[in-house]
Amino acid sequence: MTLSLQQPPDEIVCQSFPTTLKGVTRVWFSKLAQSSIDDFDQLSNLFVHHFIGGQRQKIPADHFLTIKQEDGESLRFYVKRFNREVLEVDEAEDQVQLTTFKAGLRSKKFIVALTKSPPALMTNLLMKAQKYMNAEDALTPIEVGGTRISKTNPRDDQKGQKRERRDHPSNNNRSKQREDKARKMVNFTPW
Template sequence: MTLGFQQPPDEILCWSFPTTLKGAAREWFTKLPTSSINNFEQLSNAFLRHFVGGQHPKRPSDHLLTIRQREKETLRSYVKCFTGETLEVDEADDKVKLMTFKAGLKSREFVVSLTKNPPKTIAEMLIKA
């Protein structure tokens, strides 16, 4: 008896594919319109079109207004989170980044100190933080 390698049926491939996804890829998959994919080839092509070359949808700059320092979150952790989110935003200039960074801070004292001696760039802000 000879065992040949066979491609699993499309149904199995399509059903198992989402179990391999995390983060942005999982979010992309969950937002696919119902019944928009008929087979695994379509699914894989849609995935490649969306993600190949690092091309993923950028968020609008007002997304940064949703980044808030949590109650027990350290300033270091907030800075890391904020800078990571700025990479997801399309064309936010330093003024927008400075404003949204300050808006998300929980320490009013730090905000006041930044207002008294305002940094000119996001790099200066992050150094002060």
């Protein structure tokens, strides 16, 4: 006794195939001439030949050598950009990623931190980078010589205050009045 598996007939497969399609593939299928497909093999061959050009070319691992942290680019954006590129490279070894990431760094402080305790895996490096970025973010709004350095929008300090319209004629008069008042105050000093 032999066990044979039954395959569904080509008609059923061809009719159920469009239900699995979305977007561009569904549009392609709807443009096929009616009664132009005889069996599922013909349909699958047409499908493959039409969409084979849309496959992306494999990017070699040496592509990582082209990824460098740009002047003025924050560590956070470099990590984000590097990770995006990692997704494009097929079968990238962890050591290759680790080495090329470090080679592309320009953040001297982070390089020093990596040199003190070098990570063995890329995931360890990314965790270390995340901690470093969090520390950078926490230290950013500090007082330096009486001025506050912050990532916030300078307009945040003006919230709740009335804004002057530069194009409005009454504001020109007000600014002149302020200048006159300032001059008068300077003129009446006792010395």
